[in-house]
Each structure stands twice: as structure tokens, then as C-alpha cells.
Amino acid sequence: MTDATTEMAPYAFVRRETLEQQPAPLSVAGPLAWVRQHLLSSPLNIALTLVCVYLVVDSVPGLVRFYFLDAIWTGTSRDACLADKVGRPVGACWAYIADRFQYFIYGSYPIPQRWRVNIVFVMFALGVVWLLWTSAPKKKLGIFFFFVLLPISAYVLLLGGPGAERFLGFCLMVTLALAALYVVLSFAPQLVRFNIGDAGLAVVQQLPVWKRFFGPKQLVLFALAIFVFLSLLASSPGLPRVDTGLWGGMTVTFLIAAVGIVFSLPLGVVLALGRRSRLPIIQLLSVIFIEFVRGVPLITVLFMANTMLPLFVPQEYSPDRLLRPLVGVALFAAAYMAEVVRGGLQAMPKGQYEGAMSLGLGYWSMMRLIILPQALRIVIPGIVNTFIGLFKDTTLVTIVGIFDFLRTIEATLVDPTWATPTTRATGYAFAAVFYFLCCWGMSRYSIAVEKRLAAGQKR
């Protein structure tokens, strides 16, 4: 029946084959559609687009001309950047940045000693890459390097002098003693039976001598290598004391930021745990600290540290002028960090705590293994936000007379050697680029970390 009908129907209206695929019509795909959909979808969006286009057209060519096309790239004094002397309109005076670049990095750090800062920079970069690069080997060693060896090396290298050398000698002694201890233990592991138990001892005894206690031995050997390297530097080129008053530029900016970041996170976690603790005194102290620090501006803390403290403390006991803001900034950031971390702790469902407790985990194991890894992941944006804020807050130390990166730029702006109409715009643009790159880097890295950690949550 159906066949018959089909047979008899006029062919003109029946398609025998499927149509060729056609590209989507221009009104829903392609650049024009994209523009329409994203830029011109409603009267308000049309207006906003027009305003933005106007702003871009109005500002970008001028900026490009000023900072690139008309810019002066080489020269040794202000004459190179004066329109009269050059004979054409002059834009940004990058020659000035090039001339003072060393000063922006090292401040007044004595020139023959600047290699020490470079070593610290290299070690710092190494530590950062080691910790942040996901597939870097031996993470534990990296953590030990960044949080223990790097601060000691930075202290010895940057400050130097008899005090630092004595401290280095002490570190070397302790490391040697530990090394000796591990050599003894490798041959006689039964000495630590009470610590690792009989089963552990059996495992250790099966290993060849040199592989016993390999983890800690690695740390000790690594520390020994670094300390010997430092001692060699201290003996042959020598590490004369370079007073903190001479430090400046990016060195100081990175130092303050690094100290703030390294200390504020652990301290913030401790404070956050303290604030949620059931022990009343610990809770009270944490609350008082956090609320007090959050209740005063950072500038006040810095003023207190550098203007008031010397009045109370006799000169001999007064801490170093750079150390004071370092401590102030770290404590300040810790209070903010504590609140961020507490947010993460509160976001954890109660079941996680109960589950951990039902497994028989103690308080610290529960926090370390179950709660904090999840809580910290939740608050990564908040943590990075605090870090970025802290990094930019380092510029406030200028008001207590410390030459951070921004201050070194400002100090050269008043220098008649480079006084030209465009020097100021150039200097501040350079500072903006520097701070932007640092903050943007931190923010991009945090996004990558979030993505990686959230991979297990994706459905």
C-alpha cells in the first residue's frame, strides 16, 4: 500500500538523497555573528561597545607613540631625552631606566658585593621553580631548601659579617653532627628501635647500609653541601657585613614579600585553628591578635615600629630598621590570612570532621590529612588575593625610610642627571610593569593550581 503510494506520487516533491551540509548562516556563525552576539546584542551593549572603542582609539595610539615610537632607548644623560637636543618629539625616556637599572635592583648595596645578591636571587628562583613546577623531582627536598636553607643562606649572604659567619659555623657544626649521627645509625639501626618499632627496624635492616634512613640523610647531605659552599664563599672572597641600610630596590621588595608570604601562611593557619579551638585561652588570644591587627592600618604598624619603638627601646636593644617592618608586615599578613583560612575551615562539612574522628585520627592528624588539604584548596583565591595585596603593600615601607623598588625609582626621579619632562612618566610606567608582571604571575599560577586541584571534582 505504502509502496504503491510512493510509486505513484509525483517525483518532483520527493528528495532521494540527503542535502550537502551547508556552512551555518552568517547571522549565527563567523566573526560578524560573534561581533553581533557579544558586542551589539542590546542597545546598552551597543552603547558600551561604542564607549570602549572610543576609549581605545583615543588612548592606545597615543600610548604606543609615547612609550615605543617616540621613546628614547639609549643615552647617558638627560640631554638624550630632551626634545630640543634630539630635534624631534620625545616620548618615554627608557635610557634613564637602562642607566639606573642596577640601582633599581640592588639599591645602594656596594657594587663589589653585588654577586652575593645575585646568588640569593638564583637560589630564590631555583626554590620557587622547584616548589611551583608540578613535575619537579624531590619535592620534600625542595620544601626543605626553600623554607630552611634559603632563609639561612639569604641571611648569611646578604648581611654577612662576623655575626652571620658565626651563625654559619654553628649551622655547619649542627649539620656535621647530624651527618655523623646518621652514619652511626646506618651501621647500627637498632639504636632507634624505640622510635620506629621492631617492624620498622626489620625493614631498615634489610636495606643495604647506604640506603638506610635515606630520606633524612639526603636532607643533611644537601644542607651540608650548601653550608660548605657558603663557608667557601665566606673564606675566599669573604663576606664583609653589608648593613641593611644599604639594601634597596627589587632586593628589598622581594625580601619583604617573600618573608611576608613564607611566614604569613603557616602563622595564619595556626591562628585560624586557634580561633576555632575549644581551648578558651588559645581562642581568646587568637581572636585578640586577629581583631587587633585587622583593626589598625598597616601604616600605623610601620610607624609604631620605626618611629615609636626607638623611643621605648634603648639603642642597643633596638632591632634593625629593616627587620621591624619585616616582622610588622608578616604579622599583619598573618592576621588576614587567618581569616581567609578560617573561611575555608568553616566551609568544610561537619561530616568530614566526624569521618576523620571516627577513623581514630587525633586532632593534628585530622587537620593535616583531612581538613586542611580540602579547606586550603577552597580558599586558594583568597590566599592568593592576600599575597597579591601583601606584595603591593610592601611599597608602604617607603614611609619609614626604606628604599624598596618604588622608592628607588622615586629617588632617581628627583636626580637632575635625568630630569626631563618625560622621566617621571617613564619611571612610573616601569614600576607599573614590574608590579603588574609579579601580581599577574601570581594570579595565573593560582588559577593553574586551582584547576589542577579541582580535577578530581570535575564530572
Place this chain on the structure above:
Amino acid sequence: MKQIIGAALIAVTAAICASGALAQSTTLAQVKNRGILLCGSGTGLAGFGIPDQQGNWAGMDVDVCRAVASAIFNDPNKVKFIPLSAKDRFTSLQSGEVDLLSRTTTWTISRDTSLGLNFAGVNYYDGQGFMVRKKLGVDSVLKLAGASICTQQGTTTELNLADYFRANKIKYEVVAFASNQETVKAYEAGRCDAFTTDASGLYAERLTLSNPDDHMVLPEIISKEPLGPVVRHGDDVWLDIVKWSLFAMVNAEELGVTKANADEMLKSENPEIKRLVGTEGKFGEPMGLTNDWALRIIKHVGNYGESFERNVGSGSLLKIARGQNALWTKGGLQYAPPIR
């Protein structure tokens, strides 16, 4: 913060115990023990204290510190410069964080008396001046009748301006801005006929204009801003050392002793020069210094004129005229008591 308060509490107790012991050791003894002079310096001002390309401090105020260090240690580099902001300079000096403050500080009665400080002299006579365009054809502030004047808001500059123009019965119009930078920009954009601030600042700002040569600084100075080094009350010998380090530089210029000819001057027969360079008399000992203290200053830092020309005068880009800072023999105000 808690640490700070805790430290402060401990410190107050310690200070009470220690103050007796501290008072006995003089500043000079402390400096000699430490082996380095702690000098409170500015945070960067053209010609007075500014880090150069290598990061070394240079300037008029810096030279005062280097002179004192030369007199004590015979080494102008035994100075540690502690950059102080305008706000914390006096507390730092009072608390003993610095031995000497040399940071374009204006000598006023309130600072000299109520703050417990002593001014050791004047190393630069500054004062409020005016800059105008050359094509305006004005050569005196008194001819600025009806002019609009750019200045910074809420500073003594604005008050001085009002006082001076009212006293001279000249009409004028103030165009005030929040920051110094805005003020200069406005002047350059032609929003006012004249720009006023401290004279030393005028010369520095002039260099940032597109055509510095089109502008001139008028000769009148309408306010007194004597800038000088400052020390704490209570140590007269230290005050003497700083004061005479400065005087030695001025005297050296007056007697024609320079960095270059200092050694030849040892053979000079002129009794005044002999007393200055220490070949005659024992003038260093009462201050606890050696008798060639002034010679050391001259050899390492130079005389006052050399310091002036090198930092702010013809040897620098600022090209400030000596003006009030010329020697008294040349119609200026720089006058040092004799060494005898």
C-alpha cells in the same frame, strides 16, 4: 603587634635601668666605639642628598656627614646613612638612632627649644623664590602685580606668599594644587604666570620643564629657610664637633684652602691657615679629635665652596647661584667664627 608592645614593656624597664649607664658615654665615644657615624639623611632631594648611579649618596647635606666622619675617622666613607622621612626624623635623632641629622631641616625656634634639639649651624640658606617665563619680561617679584601664581596647597609656601604680597600691597591670584607635581605641570601648561616654592626646589623643577632655558628664577627670596645639621640636646662636645666641622669648611673657603692644595697649605706661613690645618695650636684636642681634624675634612670633602659648586652650583646641573650662600666677604651670609 603583640610582640611590639611586649618588647616595649620590657624596653621601658630596661631603659630606666640603662639610662644611667648611657648618659655617661658621650656621643663621640659611642661613635668611635661603633667605628661608624650614623647620619640621618633625606629620602632623596636633588643637590642635598641623592643616591647616584652606583647608589652612593651625594649632596650638600651628605657632605656635612662626610665631613664629621672625616674629622673623627679620617675616612669620609665611615658613615651609615639612614634615610628618614620628614615625620620620623626628629624621633630618630632623639632616640639615638642617629648621631646627627643632616636633612634639609629648617632652623626654627620651636624645633631648637621644645624638641630638645640643637642646630649646629646653617649649611644652606634657602627661602621661597619665584620662577617665571623669561618672555614675561619681569625681573622682580614686585612687578608681578595682577599675576596668577601656582603653588602647593596647605604649605607654608602659600602663607608666605599671602604675607609677602599683602605687605607689599600687590594684587595677585593664587592657583593652588594638591601636589608639587601638579603645580609644576599647571605652570608649564600656562595656567599661571609664576610658580613658587623653595628656591633650591625651583632649580630642580626647572630641569623637568620641556625648555628650562625659557624660564628664570627671580632674585627675591621672600622667606627664611635656614637649613642645617641637627644634634640632640645634652652633649655639648658633640655639638661643637658638628658645628666646627661646618665652620672649618667655610673658613677653608675663605682662606683659599681647597681639596687640591690642602697638602701644600701645610707649608703655608699664613697663621690663620696654619691654625686651620693644624700646624699651629692644638684646636682638635679639646673636642676629642686630632689636631689635623680640619685638614682631614678639607682633603676628603673639600671646602664649603667646593661642596656647594659640586652639588648644587655650577659644577652640577642645578646651577644654583651662590646668592645668600656666598661668603660674607662676597656679600653673602656664610660667616664662620675664626679658628684661634
